[in-house]
Amino acid sequence: MIGGVFLYNDKGECLILRLYRDGFGRSAADAFRVNVIHARQRVRFPVVCIARINYFYIKRGNIWLCATSKHNINSAMIFEFLNKFVRIIESYMGAMTEENIRLNHIVIYELLDEIFDYGYLQTTDAAHLKSYISQSGGGLKSNILSPEQQKTLTSTVTGQIGWRRDGIYYPKNELFLDIIETVNLLMSQQGQVLSSDVVGKVMMKSSLCGMPECKLGINDRLMISGKQRKEELFTGISGNATVAIDDCQFHQCVKLSKYETEHSISFVPPDGEFELMKYRTTNDIQLPFRVIPLGKRITERVLSERRECFEVGK
Secondary structure (H helix, E strand, O other), X not given: OOOEEEEEOXXXXXXXXXXXXOOOOHHHHHHHHHHHHOOOOOOOOOEEEEOOEEXXXXXXXXEEEEEEEOOXXXXXXXXXXXXXXXXXXXXXXXXXXXXXXXXXXXXXXXXXXXXXXXOEEOOOOHHHHHHXXXXXXXXXXOOOOOHHHHHHHHHHHHOXXXXXXXXXXXXXXXXXXXXXXXXXXEEOOOOOEEEEEEEEEEEEEEEOXXXXXXXXXXXXXXXXXXXXXXXXXXXXXXXXXXXXXXXXEEOOOEEHHHHHHHOEEEEOOOOEEEEEEEEEEOOXXXXXXXXXXXXXXXXXXXXXXXXXXXXXXX
């Protein structure tokens, strides 16, 4: 349960202040500015407690985003909301800058009112929000919907396919898929790999009409399971080596039941760009390049010669 959401600039000026619960006021926003933004020593903790109020904050560029609560709530959920809120703002107004926030503060307040209901998180789906909160020329369009639009919106929010609205049309159906992987590596001075993992995500951009059902086939050598034994992860039914995925997270549009039976990902994609899945693997990683550290030992004689040269030059 959130008590309030604040947005600040680097100077500590409060650009956005939205309160949801009693017991929170302007003093709560001032306390964060004084104790964190203007602190004499840099605060390195992502969560701080000031006067029995918990402050969860992140910084993007020169903008501080902060959420507050007096209860013992899930910290991961709050940080997930803050990062998603950044992406929602960027989808509306491009870069998240102080100027854009000042020009579109009405839109941001409307978004916060729809995202939270009395401090309880309702939705962070940009497609839902854009269906009834639109922006034009730095202002907010009329948000009064016709009865037909209200029925469509209600069925979209409460239906089984809440991430995609009806009636989407494109002159040309297009679908773009990008696989982005990051290799994390820790090596010793002798060049020995101490730890390594690969973090990847599958990004998709959809421009499809209607309610299409897409299917993405998975290689038979890929094994996504955290319940099997380690030796079973590397040897499949046919005896061939498999690629083990330690952690995997799918978008809500993916039908997980069909993956178990058909070994494929079946889904109705949201409109626009979204993250279909993200994964992590730590087994049998083939490094794309080698890093060979080179070191040269400096003897005492060389150090003394350098010291003498320094004294002569001085």
